[in-house]
Amino acid sequence: MNGFASGLMEALLRDSAFILPQLFLAGLGTLMLWPGDLLFHKGEKHKWAPVTGAILIVVLALVFRTPEGTGFSGMYRVDGLTKGFQILSILGALGAVALSQRLLNALKEQTVEYYALILFSLSGMLFLCGAVDFVSFYFSLELMAICIYILVAYLRKQERGVEAGLKYFLLGAFSSGLLLYGISLLFAATGGKTTNFAEMGQLLPVVSQSNTLLVGAGVLMVLVGLGFKVAAVPFHMWSPDAYEGAPTPITAFMATAPKAASLAAFIRVFQTALPGVADQWMLPLGYVAAASMILGNVAAIKQQSMKRLLAYSSIAHVGYMLLGVMCGPEGAQATWLYMATYLVMNFGAFAIVIHLQGTGEGERIEDFRGLKDRHPFLAFAMMVFLLSLAGIPPLVGFFGKFYLFQMAVTQGHITLVTIAFLTSVVSAFYYLGVVNQMYFKDAPALAEGAEPEATGMATTVIVTVACVLVLLGTGFAKPLLEWAGGIGSEKKASQVALR
C-alpha cells in the first residue's frame, strides 16, 4: 500500500513537469483571489492588469521550456501541436488583459476576479491543447468554458451582457450534454475498454465495420460538441450574441484563445482518435466548414455593429480553419498558421474598437466615419487589419489563406476550396464597407474645441505591433513555416510512435 502511494507520488512529481505552466497559472490565480486581493486598495484594482500580464509572460516562457512527452497515464501529451496552440492561447489572453485595463477603469468595474478568471480559463485551454484522452479532454473543455460563461456576463449591470452570458451557458450545457453522449457512445464502441485517443484510433476502425451506427453517432455528437466550441455553423447561434454582450476585451479573447485551444482539440480528436473512421466525419465536417464560410460571410454583410460583424467574420474564419483540420497532419500546421495570423489581425482590430468604445464613440460601424481625420494612424491600421482579414496580399491574412488553401488543394478538397475562395470574395464586401466609412465618409462634427482622445499605451503598442506584423509578416514566411513545421512533424512522430 505504502509502495503504491509512493509510486503514485513519484509519478505525479515526474509528470508535473509537463503541466508546470498550468500549475503556475492555477496556483497564482488562486493566490490572487486571496490573499492577493488585499494587495491593492479598492481604487487600485486596475493594477491587477500588469500583474496578470507579467504572470502570462512567465507562463509563455514556461511553455517554451516544458519538456516534450506523455504523462498522467497517457492522458496528457506535450508536443509541437500542444505548444504551438498553447502559445496562441496565451497570446490571446495577454492581449485581452492588456486591452482590459482602460475599459474596465472607465466602467469602474475593476476586480481581481476578472483577471483570475482569465487565468483559470487559460489553464483549461492549456490542458485542452495537450489532452489526448477523452476524460482529460472533457475536463479541460469545461474548465475553459465555465470561466468564460462568467466572463461574458462580467458586466453584471449591463443587461445584454448578463443575457448573453446566460444564453451562452445554457447552450453550452446543451452542447456539453451532446458531447458527453458522443464520448460515451464511442467509449461503448470500444467495448468500454478505453477513452485514450490513440487506443481508440486503433479500435474504432475495427468496430466501425460491424457497428457503423454506434460509431457514426458517437463521432457526430463529438463533432457537434466541438463545433459548438469553435462556433461553426449550425452550432454558432450563441456567438454573435455572446460577442456583442461580452465586455469587448473578452470578445477579443473569445475569438482567439479558446478557439485556438478548441482547434488543437479538434485536430487531436479527429486526427488521432478518429482518423480510421474518416469516412464517417469527413463529409459532415466538410458541410459544417462550408456552411460556416457561407453563412458567416454572407450574414456579416448586413451588420451594423462592429462586434457582430467581427463575430460573423470569426465564424467564417473558423470555416476556413476547419478546412485545415480536414487535411491531416500537414493540415495541422496550416491551421496553426491561419490561427496565428487571425489572432494578430483580430487583436489589432479589436484594440481599435475598444479604443473607440472607451472614448464613447461606440461600436457601430457608422461610428468609424471619417476615422482617418481623427486618428490617421488607427484608421490606417484598421484598414490594414480589415484587408488582411479579407485575405489581400501581401498581408499575413493572405499568406495564411494561401497556404491553407494550397494545402487543401493538394489533399483534393477542390469543392471546399472553391467555396472558400468565393466566400472570401464576398468577405471583401463588408470589410471594404468599413474602410469606406473610415476613408471616404465625413466624420460627425466634433463638439467645439473637443480633441479626439489620445490612444493609451496598451492600445498603441498592440495596434503598432499587430500592424507591423500584418504588414511584414509575409516576409518571414520561411522561418514561420519552419517553426510551424514542428507542429506537423511532431504529430507525425507521435503517430509513428503509436503504431
Place this chain on the structure above:
Amino acid sequence: MTYAWLIPVLPLLGFLVNLLVGKKVGKGFVTAVAVGSVTLSFILAVRLFLAMKGADGHRLDLAYFTWMQTGALTVPFGFTVDPLSGTMMLVITGIGLLIHLYSVGYMHEEEGYYRYFAYLNLFVFFMLTLVLGDSLVLMFVGWEGVGLCSYLLIGYYFETDYAPDAGLKAFLTNRVGDLGVAIGMMALFAAFGTLTVSGILTQAGHLAPEVGFGFLTFATLMLFVGATGKSAQLPLYLWLPDAMAGPTPVSALIHAATMVTSGIYLICRLAPVFQLTPTTLTVVAWVGGLTALFAATIGLFQRDIKKVLAYSTVSQLGFMFLGLGATGFAAGFFHVFTHAWFKALLFLGAGSVIHALHHQQDLFKMGGLKSKTPVTFWTMLIATFAIMGLPPFSGFFSKDEILYLAYLKSPLLWVIGVVAACCTSFYMWRLMALTFWGEPRDHHAYDHAHESPKTMTVPLMVLAVGSALFGFWGVPEAFGGHFAIGEWLKPALTFGQLHGEHGHHAGPAIALAATSTVLGVIFGLFGWFKYKDGLAWEEGFIAKFPAVHRVLLNKYYVDEAVELTILGPLRWFGNVCWKLFDVILIDGVGVNLPAALTKVAGDFVALFQTGRVRNYVFTMGLGVAALLYMLLK
C-alpha cells in the same frame, strides 16, 4: 545588379515618408520625395535594362531569398528582368515619372496633395512588383496591391457621392477576377508542382498542345478570367468607366497606361502555357474582339470627355487581347506599349482641358479651345492620329499587326476589329472637334481658359514624341521592316521553345492595312465634319434614332442589369440570412430585441419565456438531425 531591389523599394519609401509626415510638411517636400523617388527609380531601371540587354540571353534572374518553403511548395523571392518585364519596367517608371510631374501642376490646389502622392508612389511600387516578380505568388501580391491603390485613388475625391462607390465597385469587380487568378494559380501548381514562372515555363516547353478542354485549358481560362477583371474586358469591364471618378492623372497612369494592361502582361508572361491551350486562345481572341467593338460603340455618344476615353481604353484593351488570342503575343504587347504612350497622352490632354476649364468635363460645354490651349491641342492631335491608326504614327503599326493576325485567325474577327477601329476614329474626332473646333458653348469658362503650366505641358510633349515615333520599333515585314519588337521579345515569350508564332506572308497584309486605314480615315473625317461646327448633327441623329442613342448613351443598360440580377439578389440573400438567424430565430416569436431586453432585466424567468434560447437549441437540434441524416442515408 545589387541595386535592382531599390527600383521598387524607392517608391515604397516615398509612400511611407509622405504618408507619415506629408501632412505636416509643405507641398515642396512632398513633391521632392514623391517625384524624386520615382526619378531615381527610373534612372536605376534604365541601368538595369541596359545590364539586361548586355546579359547572356537577355535575361537576369535576381534571387533574393527563399520566401516560403515546406514540403511540396517552394516559393523564392526574386525578380526576373527580361525583354518583357524590362520593357514594362521602363514604361512604368518612365510614364510614371511623367505623370508624377504632371500631377504636380494638376493637383497643386488639392488639400490631400500628400495623400495623393503617397498612393501614387505605392502604386508604382506594387506595379513594379507585379511586373518583376519571378513567381506567380509575388506577381499576385503586386496584382492585388495595384488593385488596392486603384481603389484608394478612385475614391480620392471622397466628398463626392459617387467616387467612393466607384472605388468600391472597382475593387469588388476585381476581386471576382482575382478569384480566377487564384484558382488558375492553384491549378498551375497542381499541374507543374511549382509557382515560379521559369519553372512553369520550362516544363510547359516539354508538353504538346492540348486538344479540346483539358486541365491546362481550365487553368489558363481561369487566369484569363482574372485578366478580364484587371484589364476590364467583357463581362467584368464595368468598373473602368466608373473609375474615371478619380483624378485625371490617375486615369492616365493606372487606368490607361499600366495597371489595366497587367492582364495582358500576365498572359504574355505565361505565353508558352497559353500556346498549349488553343481553346483558351480562341476564347481570348473572341472576348477581346467583342469587347473592342462593344466598348467602341458605347464610346460613340458619351458626353463626358473622360468617359469617352475610358470606353476607348476598354476597347483598345480588347484589341490587345484580340492580338494575344491570335497567338500574336508580341503584337498584343506591342499595342500595350504604344497604347501606354498615346492613351496616357490623351488622358493628360483631357486633364489639361479640364484644368483649363475649371473642372468642366462635359464635351457639350467645350469648344473652340484650339487657340487657347495650343500645346494641349497639338499634342492631343498627335495622339489622335496614333489611336486612329494613321501611318506612320505608333498606333498604326501595332493595330495593323493585330488586325493582320486576327485575319489569319478568322476573317470575321478582322471585320469586328475594323468596325471597332472605325468607331474609334469617329469618336476620337468627335471628341477633338467638340473640344477644340467650333464656337465655345460655355463662354464664361472659355474666357477664363488658359494653357496649363509647364510642369503639365512638358510631359504632354514628351508623350507626344513617344506616340509619334515608337511605332517604328515594330515595322512589320510587309512594310519593309522586320518587326524588331517581336525579335526583341522572343526569348521572353517563347522561353527557348519555338512553336507558335506565325511566319509572315506579305500577301494580303498590305491590302488589309490599306483597307482598315482608309476606312479609319473616312470615319475620322466624317466625325470631324459633323462636329466641327457644333452639336447640330448629333441633335439630328437623336431626333431620328432616339432608341439607338439612348441605348448607347446608357451603355446598353448593363449596369442596371447587373444590379437587378446579381447585386440585388446578393443583398437580398444577405438580408435573408441575417433575418433568418438573427431576427426570426433569435428575436423569435414577435419579440423584438429592445423590448425583450427591458423585460428580462434581472428576471431570468422572463428570459426563458421569450423562447429565444429554445430557438437556438432548436437550430442546433436541426443541425444534429441533418448530420445524422447524412450518416444514415
